[in-house]
Amino acid sequence: xxxxxxxxxxxxxxxVREAAAGLIARYGYEAMSMRQLAAEVGVQAAALYxxxxxxxxxxxxxxxxxxxxxxAAWEMARPTTADPExxxxxxxxxxxxxxxxRRHSTHVSNMELRSLSHDRLTRxxxxxxxxxxxxxxxLRDGTEAGVFSIEDTGxxxxxxxxxxxxxxxxxxxxxxxSVAEVTTTYLSMTMRLVGAKIEGAAAAYSAARPFxxxxxxx
Amino acid sequence: xxxxxxxxxxxxxxxVREAAAGLIARYGYEAMSMRQLAAEVGVQAAALYxxxxxxxxxxxxxxxxxxxxxxAAWEMARPTTADPExxxxxxxxxxxxxxxxRRHSTHVSNMELRSLSHDRLTRxxxxxxxxxxxxxxxLRDGTEAGVFSIEDTGxxxxxxxxxxxxxxxxxxxxxxxSVAEVTTTYLSMTMRLVGAKIEGAAAAYSAARPFxxxxxxx
DNA sequence: GTAATAATAAAACAAACGTTCAATTAATTC
DNA sequence: GAATTAATTGAACGTTTGTTTTATTATTAC
Numbered sequence: 001x002x003x004x005x006x007x008x009x010x011x012x013x014x015x016v017r018e019a020a021a022g023l024i025a026r027y028g029y030e031a032m033s034m035r036q037l038a039a040e041v042g043v044q045a046a047a048l049y050x051x052x053x054x055x056x057x058x059x060x061x062x063x064x065x066x067x068x069x070x071x072a073a074w075e076m077a078r079p080t081t082a083d084p085e086x087x088x089x090x091x092x093x094x095x096x097x098x099x100x101x102r103r104h105s106t107h108v109s110n111m112e113l114r115s116l117s118h119d120r121l122t123r124x125x126x127x128x129x130x131x132x133x134x135x136x137x138x139l140r141d142g143t144e145a146g147v148f149s150i151e152d153t154g155x156x157x158x159x160x161x162x163x164x165x166x167x168x169x170x171x172x173x174x175x176x177x178s179v180a181e182v183t184t185t186y187l188s189m190t191m192r193l194v195g196a197k198i199e200g201a202a203a204a205y206s207a208a209r210p211f212x213x214x215x216x217x218x
Numbered sequence: 219x220x221x222x223x224x225x226x227x228x229x230x231x232x233x234v235r236e237a238a239a240g241l242i243a244r245y246g247y248e249a250m251s252m253r254q255l256a257a258e259v260g261v262q263a264a265a266l267y268x269x270x271x272x273x274x275x276x277x278x279x280x281x282x283x284x285x286x287x288x289x290a291a292w293e294m295a296r297p298t299t300a301d302p303e304x305x306x307x308x309x310x311x312x313x314x315x316x317x318x319x320r321r322h323s324t325h326v327s328n329m330e331l332r333s334l335s336h337d338r339l340t341r342x343x344x345x346x347x348x349x350x351x352x353x354x355x356x357l358r359d360g361t362e363a364g365v366f367s368i369e370d371t372g373x374x375x376x377x378x379x380x381x382x383x384x385x386x387x388x389x390x391x392x393x394x395x396s397v398a399e400v401t402t403t404y405l406s407m408t409m410r411l412v413g414a415k416i417e418g419a420a421a422a423y424s425a426a427r428p429f430x431x432x433x434x435x436x
Numbered sequence: 437g438t439a440a441t442a443a444t445a446a447a448a449c450a451a452a453c454g455t456t457c458a459a460t461t462a463a464t465t466c
Numbered sequence: 467g468a469a470t471t472a473a474t475t476g477a478a479c480g481t482t483t484g485t486t487t488t489a490t491t492a493t494t495a496c
Contacts (some may be wrong), residue, residue, distance in 0.1 A: 012444090026332065027332060028247075030246055031248045031333070033483065033484085034484060043443090043444070043445085044445050045485085046444075046445070046486080047445075049484095049485070049486080050442090054484080055484065111329055114245060114246060115246070151406060152395075152403050155395070155400065155403055156407065158384065159384065159407055160381075162380055162381050162384025162385075163377045163378075163380050163381040165380075166380025166384070167380075169376075170376050177370075182373065185369050185373055185374075188369060189374065189377055189411050192410050193410050193411040220459070220461040220473075220474050230473080230474090251452075251454085252453080252455080253452085253453085261473090261474070261475085262475055262476070263455085264456080264457090264476080265473075265474050265475075268472090268473070272455080273454065
């Protein structure tokens with residue numbers, strides 16, 4: 001056989017991306033074979049090469065789009081206010097919502113960096129650094145304004161990001177806690193961790209913002 | 219050739235473990251070939267099978283010994299006092315020290331769980347759960363005693379562990395910060411995160427820290 | 437309806453994989 | 467010093483890997 005009835009390049013490519021993210025998240029990049037991926041999509045392995053020249057190109061595409069999506073989400077969510085607490089709350093909300101929503105690509109982007117070529121690794125890390133820099137700026141501003149008490153901005157930023165991203169390791173939608181509850185708790189922990197001066201600030205923020213991305217699911 | 223001069227089973231096995239931890243941490247379990255590992259050790263691939271029947275046995279051994287080591291280290295470090303703050307401080311210190319000291323096997327144990335068979339995965343996860351349970355007990359005791367203010371014990375435990383273990387992602391010995399400095403800062407962050415009631419409690423525990431109080435605001 | 441193009445299948449490739457086996461030599465035992 | 471055991475090599479096995487090539491069919495354009 002050859003071209004199949006109803007076949008469509010765009011649909012196939014999208015199916016490949018989604019299946020790849022799922023398989024790599026579950027089994028790992030090296031462990032996922034192109035034949036396994038093709039079977040998941042419902043095509044032959046050779047068909048994959050119409051969309052991605054190599055396996056690594058596929059991996060890189062997933063990672064690049066993950067980082068572009070994260071950056072874009074933050075640019076949408078970033079508040080205009082200069083208030084460090086409000087900005088930090090927005091950062092936490094956006095980060096958790098995005099990563100829970102895209103668990104698979106988050107796993108891929110965090111665990112499979114070592115499978116990228118040097119150049120591509122550099123490109124992904126540059127995007128990641130730029131994103132983290134936003135958090136450091138918030139922490140620095142807050143410290144200088146006296147609303148946070150932080151010992152080391154860079155170290156605190158890393159600790160916060162590890163803590164927040166770690167949600168995807170144990171969080172499963174539909175279990176004990178909702179996304180909104182998790183986000184609220186993480187927001188409180190974050191505010192205490194950075195020593196936010198105003199007591200109950202976290203609670204105030206979580207009460208005042210029932211919208212936001214998908215945080216309002218309950 | 220056959221047996222080489224000065225060859226010793228115990229030494230070779232130790233060399234295999236160490237080289238395997240390093241290679242798996244750097245390239246991943248699936249990406250590391252037995253030939254690559256053998257070359258690192260300085261033997262032929264077939265020689266590895268004298269010590270580990272399969273590649274997965276090797277992985278499992280690394281993980282089991284990592285968890286056994288972590289458990290043993292905590293049993294040594296666990297204080298006899300009932301004071302939740304002292305116990306939490308000891309837990310944080312032990313966790314960070316152990317994971318920085320064993321970066322490679324930590325990477326292996328955290329990233330390669332999916333390559334274990336079902337039974338072995340269960341065994342490793344059981345050990346891990348038991349270790350994490352200790353932290354939850356401390357947090358619960360502290361909350362009941364009124365010295366911590368925590369919203370969700372289980373969630374806080376996961377957040378803390380992710381935060382602490384995340385150190386190995388960015389920490390490199392001999393760079394900007396020493397192990398002692400990192401530990402001190404993480405201890406402060408932890409105490410604030412759990413809402414330790416006694417103001418300055420974190421500072422008290424880190425009284426011996428080698429740098430100033432609000433040193434790095436930049 | 438016919439020509440052009442897009443999408444896929446089927447088969448094949450060399451390379452690399454984990455693992456096994458027989459042969460061989462070093463160290464140990466008595 | 468002969469017999470035994472421990473440690474390792476070198477070659478080979480059957481699979482599986484990512485990828486390429488060629489042929490074939492569905493869809494689109496005119």
